[in-house]
Amino acid sequence: MTEESRHRFDTLKIHAGYDRTQHNNASQVPIYQTVAFGFGDTERAEQLVNLKEKGFSYSRIGNPTTAVLEKRIAELDGGKEAVAVASGMAAVSYTLLNLAEGGGRIITAANIYGSSFDEFRTLFPKFGIQFDFIDDINDLAQVEAAIKADTKAIFAESVTNPDTMVTNIEALAELAHQHGLPLVIDNTFPTPYLFNPIRHGADLVVYSSTKGISGHGEVVSGLIVDAEQFDYGNGRFKQFEEKDYVLGNEEEQVERSFVETFGAKAFTARIRVKYLRLLGAALSPFDAYLVLLGIETLSERLAKQVASTEKIARHLSNHPHVKAVHYSGLPNHPQHELVARDFPRGVGAILAFEVDGSETEAKKILNAVKIFSYLPNVGDARSLIVNPGRTTHREIPIAAREKSGLTNTWIRLSIGLEDADDLIADLDQALAKAFD
Numbered sequence: 001m002t003e004e005s006r007h008r009f010d011t012l013k014i015h016a017g018y019d020r021t022q023h024n025n026a027s028q029v030p031i032y033q034t035v036a037f038g039f040g041d042t043e044r045a046e047q048l049v050n051l052k053e054k055g056f057s058y059s060r061i062g063n064p065t066t067a068v069l070e071k072r073i074a075e076l077d078g079g080k081e082a083v084a085v086a087s088g089m090a091a092v093s094y095t096l097l098n099l100a101e102g103g104g105r106i107i108t109a110a111n112i113y114g115s116s117f118d119e120f121r122t123l124f125p126k127f128g129i130q131f132d133f134i135d136d137i138n139d140l141a142q143v144e145a146a147i148k149a150d151t152k153a154i155f156a157e158s159v160t161n162p163d164t165m166v167t168n169i170e171a172l173a174e175l176a177h178q179h180g181l182p183l184v185i186d187n188t189f190p191t192p193y194l195f196n197p198i199r200h201g202a203d204l205v206v207y208s209s210t211k212g213i214s215g216h217g218e219v220v221s222g223l224i225v226d227a228e229q230f231d232y233g234n235g236r237f238k239q240f241e242e243k244d245y246v247l248g249n250e251e252e253q254v255e256r257s258f259v260e261t262f263g264a265k266a267f268t269a270r271i272r273v274k275y276l277r278l279l280g281a282a283l284s285p286f287d288a289y290l291v292l293l294g295i296e297t298l299s300e301r302l303a304k305q306v307a308s309t310e311k312i313a314r315h316l317s318n319h320p321h322v323k324a325v326h327y328s329g330l331p332n333h334p335q336h337e338l339v340a341r342d343f344p345r346g347v348g349a350i351l352a353f354e355v356d357g358s359e360t361e362a363k364k365i366l367n368a369v370k371i372f373s374y375l376p377n378v379g380d381a382r383s384l385i386v387n388p389g390r391t392t393h394r395e396i397p398i399a400a401r402e403k404s405g406l407t408n409t410w411i412r413l414s415i416g417l418e419d420a421d422d423l424i425a426d427l428d429q430a431l432a433k434a435f436d
């Protein structure tokens with residue numbers, strides 16, 4: 001246990017992973033805006049390049065500013081190690097490629113972010129990785145029936161977009177582990193403040209820290225967090241057990257695998273050595289700094305945003321021109337018990353509603369709002385509004401969208417830090433105009 005991990009969330013979000021005595025006592029985390037780091041002497045160079053000594057040599061593989069962010073997110077999420085990458089999509093892609101590289105299957109919830117869905121359906125199969133899409137990821141019989149000899153992992157989002165359905169991580173983790181599979185959870189919507197999948201049994205967590213974690217709509221970034229509890233030497237993951245040239249030493253005629261070399265840290269080491277080093281979606285030190293700055297106010301932002309979202313959800317539920325509100329934080333929601341068990345701080349700052357009319361009225365609302373910004377993002381300090389069927393979820397075939405009930409009369413809101421009553425008034429005037 002590190003010094004920091006004895007502290008609570010609000011102390012960790014300010015201090016975890018940063019020892020100012022190692023950085024000229026700078027109060028803020030310095031931005032190491034440099035590509036490379038001097039080796040010192042030839043002996044140290046050899047130690048570093050042969051991975052015998054830890055240290056920084058080239059910022060595509062690691063950087064001191066980014067390293068603080070990695071340590072901080074691992075501490076906040078109850079994980080052991082993390083890797084920062086250039087976007088949420090890079091976090092999803094690298095994690096799943098690292099697990100299923102060389103061919104295999106992944107079981108995934110069908111109800112996921114549009115680009116993830118599109119990647120799994122149309123791109124990964126071209127790399128020999130097939131996906132089994134599960135309509136209801138909480139139906140364990142459906143999930144278990146999809147497990148095959150070459151299945152490599154189970155993937156789901158903790159809270160789905162845009163209908164905020166919650167995944168029962170504990171049950172899914174138990175099932176995954178019974179079958180020797182790791183559970184990967186995209187925890188973008190709740191952020192580590194509202195939910196920590198690792199504390200409920202997940203093995204790997206991915207984030208688009210573009211969203212609520214950084215929280216100001218100013219930086220595209222992604223994070224991969226590892227619980228270091230899964231054994232990648234269990235015979236299912238050849239890439240972790242085969243001898244790898246970069247881990248060997250030609251002169252000493254030694255060849256080693258990732259599991260032999262890194263033990264419990266094999267997963268994140270492989271992400272860094274293979275995916276960051278060779279595919280290259282590294283997060284810049286300046287962007288890492290922006291994410292760190294955002295994390296400093298994560299709890300304060302989310303606490304207010306969740307309270308406003310609950311108020312707005314209640315208001316919309318009683319609005320005569322709203323057919324349905326999709327927010328699992330409402331007391332009458334079918335998932336209320338699961339939400340109360342796993343999300344004591346609330347389920348998040350995103351909700352969706354269906355207008356009691358046609359797409360024409362939905363479009364009129366989007367064009368009439370004054371405070372809400374009409375754009376494809378969530379988790380900003382500003383409130384955002386979008387029609388997911390025409391934008392963020394366009395990549396999902398209509399038949400698949402219909403299964404989760406998503407039509408073009410749905411509107412998604414991401415609630416920011418403005419006054420909740422002003423936001424309600426803005427929605428009311430837009431609804432009034434639409435149904436005039």
Ligand SMILES: Cc1ncc(COP(=O)(O)O)c(C=O)c1O
Nearest residue numbers: 087088089113186188208210221
């Ligand atoms: C749940 C989820 N995962 C991943 C992503 C991809 O993140 P990014 O835009 O940072 O690549 C998004 C983006 O909206 C998302 O909502």
